[in-house]
Amino acid sequence: MKQSKNIYLIGPMGAGKTTIGRLLAKSLGVDFVDSDKQIEQRTGVTIPMIFEYEGEVGFRRREAEVLAELTPMDGIVMATGGGSILLPENRELIRRHGFVVYLHCPVEKQLERTHKDANRPLLNTENPRQKLLDLFHIREPIYRSLADFVVDTGQSTSRSAVRQILRVYHRTHSRPGKP
Numbered sequence: 036m037k038q039s040k041n042i043y044l045i046g047p048m049g050a051g052k053t054t055i056g057r058l059l060a061k062s063l064g065v066d067f068v069d070s071d072k073q074i075e076q077r078t079g080v081t082i083p084m085i086f087e088y089e090g091e092v093g094f095r096r097r098e099a100e101v102l103a104e105l106t107p108m109d110g111i112v113m114a115t116g117g118g119s120i121l122l123p124e125n126r127e128l129i130r131r132h133g134f135v136v137y138l139h140c141p142v143e144k145q146l147e148r149t150h151k152d153a154n155r156p157l158l159n160t161e162n163p164r165q166k167l168l169d170l171f172h173i174r175e176p177i178y179r180s181l182a183d184f185v186v187d188t189g190q191s192t193s194r195s196a197v198r199q200i201l202r203v204y205h206r207t208h209s210r211p212g213k214p
């Protein structure tokens with residue numbers, strides 16, 4: 036049985052990582068960390084501004100720093116950014132230190148949930164649907180390969196997703212940080 040200190044939520048933009056992560060941490064009574072929020076707090080600027088000034092490469096470097104720095108915290112729930120799994124060092128870290136939940140979500144739902152939000156620079160394009168499809172093809176096999184558990188958030192409410200995660204998590208763990 037894998038004993039993990041942290042819970043990592045992975046999956047594409049709009050799958051609900053931030054929303055479900057916050058609820059899940061509250062249910063467990065542990066700290067919640069949102070990777071994007073951390074980056075914004077540390078830099079004092081928005082995610083789109085980081086993409087504009089440092090490019091995606093700069094953003095990925097900052098994302099990797101946050102993951103590496105916060106992982107030693109015992110027993111947190113972390114909502115990662117959708118592309119955090121692209122760097123091998125992040126994949127290694129997530130696998131080694133966490134119970135990993137992949138929030139799966141169909142592209143149409145992702146679009147519905149993200150279209151009003153200008154805070155995702157990768158979707159600031161003429162054809163966000165095609166962009167999400169392209170990202171899905173590259174990233175979906177990686178999400179699956181890392182996941183201890185998969186939840187389809189396209190069909191379920193945030194609360195139902197949290198219940199499903201807690202059921203599986205409690206079957207295999209005492210609580211985050213307490214092996």
Ligand SMILES: Nc1ncnc2c1ncn2[C@@H]1O[C@H](COP(=O)(O)OP(=O)(O)O)[C@@H](O)[C@H]1O
Binds near residue numbers: 046053055192
């Ligand atoms: N079943 C659901 N699960 C998670 N989020 C949902 C759900 N239904 C609607 N949403 C909404 O989708 C939007 C995007 O969610 P967010 O948590 O920011 O996703 P992510 O962090 O994966 O990009 C939020 O406004 C959230 O309230």
Ligand SMILES: O=C(O)C1=C[C@@H](OP(=O)(O)O)[C@@H](O)[C@H](O)C1
Binds near residue numbers: 046048049116118157
């Ligand atoms: O998929 C991606 O590459 C990204 C997802 C975003 O986070 P969410 O998945 O929380 O939207 C954010 O990290 C950034 O805009 C890049």
Ligand SMILES: [Mg+2]
Binds near residue numbers: 052053054071114116
């Ligand atoms: Mg998020």
